[in-house]
Amino acid sequence: MSARQPRLLIVEDDAGLQRQLRWSFEDYDVVVAGDRESALAMLRRHEPAVVLQDLGLPPDEAGTAEGFATITEILQQAPYTKIIVVTGNGDRDNAVKSIGCGAYDFCSKPLDLEVLRLIVSRAFRLHELEAENRRLRNASATALEGIIGGSEAMRDACRLVEKVGPTNATVLLLGETGTGKELFARAIHRLSARREGPFVAINCAAIPENLLEAELFGYEKGAYTGAHKQTKGKIELAANGSLLLDEIGDMPAALQAKLLRFLQERVVERIGGRETIPVDVRIICSTHQNLPELIRDGRFREDLFYRVSEVSIRLPPLRDRAGDVAPLARHFLEQAAGRHGRVVRGFTAKALKAIEAHPWRGNVRELENAVNSAVIMAEGKQIGTDELHLNAAAGDEVLDLREVRNEAEKRAIRRAMTREGGNLSKVADVLGISRPTLYDLMDKHGLKKPTDSD
Ligand SMILES: Nc1ncnc2c1ncn2[C@@H]1O[C@H](COP(=O)(O)OP(=O)(O)OP(=O)(O)O)[C@@H](O)[C@H]1O
Numbered sequence: 287m288s289a290r291q292p293r294l295l296i297v298e299d300d301a302g303l304q305r306q307l308r309w310s311f312e313d314y315d316v317v318v319a320g321d322r323e324s325a326l327a328m329l330r331r332h333e334p335a336v337v338l339q340d341l342g343l344p345p346d347e348a349g350t351a352e353g354f355a356t357i358t359e360i361l362q363q364a365p366y367t368k369i370i371v372v373t374g375n376g377d378r379d380n381a382v383k384s385i386g387c388g389a390y391d392f393c394s395k396p397l398d399l400e401v402l403r404l405i406v407s408r409a410f411r412l413h414e415l416e417a418e419n420r421r422l423r424n425a426s427a428t429a430l431e432g433i434i435g436g437s438e439a440m441r442d443a444c445r446l447v448e449k450v451g452p453t454n455a456t457v458l459l460l461g462e463t464g465t466g467k468e469l470f471a472r473a474i475h476r477l478s479a480r481r482e483g484p485f486v487a488i489n490c491a492a493i494p495e496n497l498l499e500a501e502l503f504g505y506e507k508g509a510y511t512g513a514h515k516q517t518k519g520k521i522e523l524a525a526n527g528s529l530l531l532d533e534i535g536d537m538p539a540a541l542q543a544k545l546l547r548f549l550q551e552r553v554v555e556r557i558g559g560r561e562t563i564p565v566d567v568r569i570i571c572s573t574h575q576n577l578p579e580l581i582r583d584g585r586f587r588e589d590l591f592y593r594v595s596e597v598s599i600r601l602p603p604l605r606d607r608a609g610d611v612a613p614l615a616r617h618f619l620e621q622a623a624g625r626h627g628r629v630v631r632g633f634t635a636k637a638l639k640a641i642e643a644h645p646w647r648g649n650v651r652e653l654e655n656a657v658n659s660a661v662i663m664a665e666g667k668q669i670g671t672d673e674l675h676l677n678a679a680a681g682d683e684v685l686d687l688r689e690v691r692n693e694a695e696k697r698a699i700r701r702a703m704t705r706e707g708g709n710l711s712k713v714a715d716v717l718g719i720s721r722p723t724l725y726d727l728m729d730k731h732g733l734k735k736p737t738d739s740d
């Protein structure tokens with residue numbers, strides 16, 4: 287918190303002891319109360335982290351009832367308060383009872399002030415650590431807010447994000463289109479100490495090669511025709527924040543070299559400029575492409591790959607996230623209903639089945655779009671199959687089965703290709719078919735064959 291002294295509440299009715307304690311805790315911000323009522327008032331007003339609590343308070347100075355009642359009420363109002371109970375000499379029963387009531391520790395009279403000071407300082411330290419812990423936990427909960435996914439695969443991805451988010455590591459997010467790469471990149475940014483800084487994204491596939499360099503590195507006035515004024519690039523604009531290089535696999539070779547230099551030296555030089563400008567930015571990259579394959583084809587630099595993939599996180603396609611489809615659909619339905627001011631309560635059972643059976647090649651984005659337009663089209667309170675426009679939804683069993691078979695075939699071939707590194711004889715072996723059959727199947731499914739012979 288702030289640099290102010292830690293605040294200690296002393297609940298003690300004996301004026302002599304009050305004075306003595308105030309004196310020994312000079313380096314704290316001490317407030318004192320003489321009975322239960324004023325103790326609770328002080329608690330509300332000053333929010334002390336630690337309370338030193340005498341058990342014998344008026345009107346029951348000789349007993350302990352008031353003391354215990356005070357402890358209970360303090361913890362009801364401020365459960366994180368650390369209470370240290372002062373007990374009578376050798377009064378073990380009340381010491382035990384205090385801990386049972388939720389007190390942090392006890393110290394018996396006559397007070398050994400050295401020991402008491404140690405106990406108090408440890409209590410403050412623990413309180414601080416616990417508060418920090420709660421803060422971190424809340425931060426990660428809000429950073430991952432809006433990410434739906436109970437499947438094992440998604441939970442693994444979220445756990446990884448929680449771990450690397452707070453570091454400065456360069457993260458590579460892998461996944462097909464619409465799997466949530468940008469969503470995760472933003473979560474990583476929110477989890478970092480840079481969360482107050484900018485989050486800037488640039489899509490390397492969407493910007494023509496000759497403009498991408500200027501977009502990334504900026505330019506000086508007059509650097510080329512049309513450079514009317516000095517302009518900062520995205521790297522500089524993301525200073526003290528995070529930069530998402532979306533579709534890094536599509537970055538042209540010349541720029542890959544320049545980016546690598548930036549990652550090594552952490553300075554940029556604007557086009558036409560002479561200055562080198564240090565920039566502190568966290569780089570996050572994403573791609574739907576298979577980078578090792580691009581490296582093999584000489585289209586992506588291996589050294590850059592190792593630089594950008596200090597940690598890689600793979601976001602699985604929706605079809606591999608068992609159980610996530612229905613919760614996502616409901617989430618998007620609520621969002622869309624709110625956005626369009628529609629009262630739509632849910633899906634019909636048949637519609638939900640169709641949603642679960644659909645292959646979702648466009649992944650979460652395709653699902654989001656389908657639900658969104660269904661909400662706009664919906665006539666009743668529930669979304670039915672008609673409004674969803676899913677090809678496989680109408681329940682034509684034969685067609686459906688063919689679809690399922692095709693999908694399974696395609697997936698098996700793709701998996702075998704990845705596993706065998708594109709060696710077609712081995713792929714055919716693994717699949718238990720001949721090479722010509724494999725060729726036919728690949729043609730049928732529009733799968734690309736490796737260009738170099740195996
Ligand atoms: N797990 C999820 N929970 C909730 N919404 C999600 C989830 N994953 C993705 N989305 C939503 O789906 C849409 C697509 O996600 P995003 O843009 O992050 O995907 P992407 O992988 O970057 O896609 P592309 O490769 O097409 O750029 C976004 O609207 C995003 O909010």
Ligand SMILES: [Mg+2]
Nearest residue numbers: 464467468532
């Ligand atoms: Mg994206």
